Amino acid sequence: MIADDQPFEAPEALLTPSEVAALFRVNPKTVTRWARAGKLTAIRTLGGHRRFRASEIRRCLEEMSHEPG
Numbered sequence: 001m002i003a004d005d006q007p008f009e010a011p012e013a014l015l016t017p018s019e020v021a022a023l024f025r026v027n028p029k030t031v032t033r034w035a036r037a038g039k040l041t042a043i044r045t046l047g048g049h050r051r052f053r054a055s056e057i058r059r060c061l062e063e064m065s066h067e068p069g
Contacts (some may be wrong), residue, residue, distance in 0.1 A: 014043065014051035023057060 021028040035042040042050040
């Protein structure tokens with residue numbers, strides 16, 4: 001039984017490599033390479049597919065937009 005003061009936390013939104021690629025304007029294979037290199041943290045589904053936390057992707061996009069260049 002779950003106590004009323006312990007609400008369920010909403011599951012975090014997960015993005016596919018294609019969705020991440022569209023946000024960064026790169027090829028989905030590039031996103032896969034970034035995940036293999038450790039630049040992005042990937043979660044594996046039961047089927048072995050990569051998914052990315054939307055919050056991490058947003059943070060990366062914000063950091064890139066603040067970099068000089």
